[in-house]
Amino acid sequence: GAGVSQSPSNKVTEKGKDVELRCDPISGHTALYWYRQSLGQGLEFLIYFQGNSAPDKSGLPSDRFSAERTGGSVSTLTIQRTQQEDSAVYLCASSANGGDTQYFGPGTRLTVL
């Protein structure tokens, strides 16, 4: 079946602009995660959605970052007033339930000029 998809695959933006990154999880998966990975670095947890529970936002680096998950499916990560240090690959993953195996999307490579 279809895996996790993300769009766009690449995004180049100017400093100060807002960007929206989209994640389509595997159908039926209740848990959805956002991570970012800077060049040569490990995965940095950003936010976690589980069913109808309040999301775990503990990893969001600043209030410029926000995410929503509509209808328990598609999620959008929004970065406002982008900064050069926001440049990274943003990865989305989903799992059948929280704590289960995570399946990753291909990521969105964000470059802030």
Add this chain to the structure above:
Amino acid sequence: RKEVEQDPGPFNVPEGATVAFNCTYSNSASQSFFWYRQDCRKEPKLLMSVYSSGNEDGRFTAQLNRASQYISLLIRDSKLSDSATYLCVVIRINDKIIFGKGTRLHILP
């Protein structure tokens, strides 16, 4: 102390050799453990879960040592295609998921 720690490597290992690396975790409430593999500029993919009794999948063996709070991954008869970064993943009781920064493995021809 970081929640999950891995030796970043790189481990440079000749083809056919056996290689092992560990991942230590600091929170004893950690519940589930996984090894993921990440190829250069690709997304992480699940390699194997780690069970309390240890588990094997072909050339790969994963073990958990709860007393010393570490998991290990052993690769036997290494292949060139095993070159990748291996990420340790620890999940706590409240579903908090922590990724290690990964261990880079280079298999040399």
